Amino acid sequence: MNFLSFIEQNGTALHKDAGDHLFRQGDSDSSMYVIKEGMLKAYYVTSEGKETIKSFLQIGDVIGSMSAAYAQMQNTFSLICLEPCTLIRFDFKALHSASLTDQELSKDVIEILLKFAMKKEQRERDLLCLSAQQRYEKLLDTSPDLIEKVTQNDIARYLGVTSVGLSRIKHRVMEST
Numbered sequence: 643m644n645f646l647s648f649i650e651q652n653g654t655a656l657h658k659d660a661g662d663h664l665f666r667q668g669d670s671d672s673s674m675y676v677i678k679e680g681m682l683k684a685y686y687v688t689s690e691g692k693e694t695i696k697s698f699l700q701i702g703d704v705i706g707s708m709s710a711a712y713a714q715m716q717n718t719f720s721l722i723c724l725e726p727c728t729l730i731r732f733d734f735k736a737l738h739s740a741s742l743t744d745q746e747l748s749k750d751v752i753e754i755l756l757k758f759a760m761k762k763e764q765r766e767r768d769l770l771c772l773s774a775q776q777r778y779e780k781l782l783d784t785s786p787d788l789i790e791k792v793t794q795n796d797i798a799r800y801l802g803v804t805s806v807g808l809s810r811i812k813h814r815v816m817e818s819t
Contacts, residue, residue: 645750653730664721673731674706680727695800774803
C-alpha cells in the first residue's frame with residue numbers, strides 16, 4: 643500500500659476556518675495532517691510571549707509535531723489555519739506500525755521524512771548563513787504567492803526581523819531593482 647492509499651483508508655477529513663488551531667504548543671496531539679486546501683502557519687511562542695514562525699504550509703504538505711506523534715511528548719509548536727483549510731488527519735502510530743510491515747508504505751514514509759529533513763536543513767542554513775535581506779529576496783524568488791497571502795508581520799517573524807526591519811529591507815530591495 644502506498645501513502646495515499648493509507649491516508650484514504652485510515653484518515654479523517656477535517657475542515658477548519660481561518661484562525662482555527664489544529665493544535666497548540668504544549669498540547670498533546672499525536673495526529674499528522676495532510677493539507678488538501680488552504681494555508682497554515684506553524685509557530686513557536688517563547689516564555690516572554692514572542693512569536694517566531696517555523697514554517698508556512700500549503701497544499702500537499704504533511705505536518706505534525708514529531709515530538710508528540712512519535713515520542714508522546716507535548717507539541718513543541720502551534721499550528722493555525724491562515725485561511726479555510728481542508729485536511730486529512732491520521733494517526734502517526736498507525737502509519738508507523740503499518741510501515742514496519744509494508745515495504746511500499748515504508749518507502750513512501752522515508753521519502754516524506756527525507757523531504758522534511760531537507761526542507762528543515764535549508765531553513766536552518768538560510769537563518770544561519772544568509773542576511774535578512776538575502777532571506778527576503780529568496781522568499782520573493784521561491785514563494786511570491788506567500789508574499790501576497792501572508793501579513794507583513796508574519797513575513798517579518800518568518801524572516802527573523804521586526805516589522806520595521808522588513809519595511810527597510812523591502813525599501814532597499816525596491817531601490818535596487
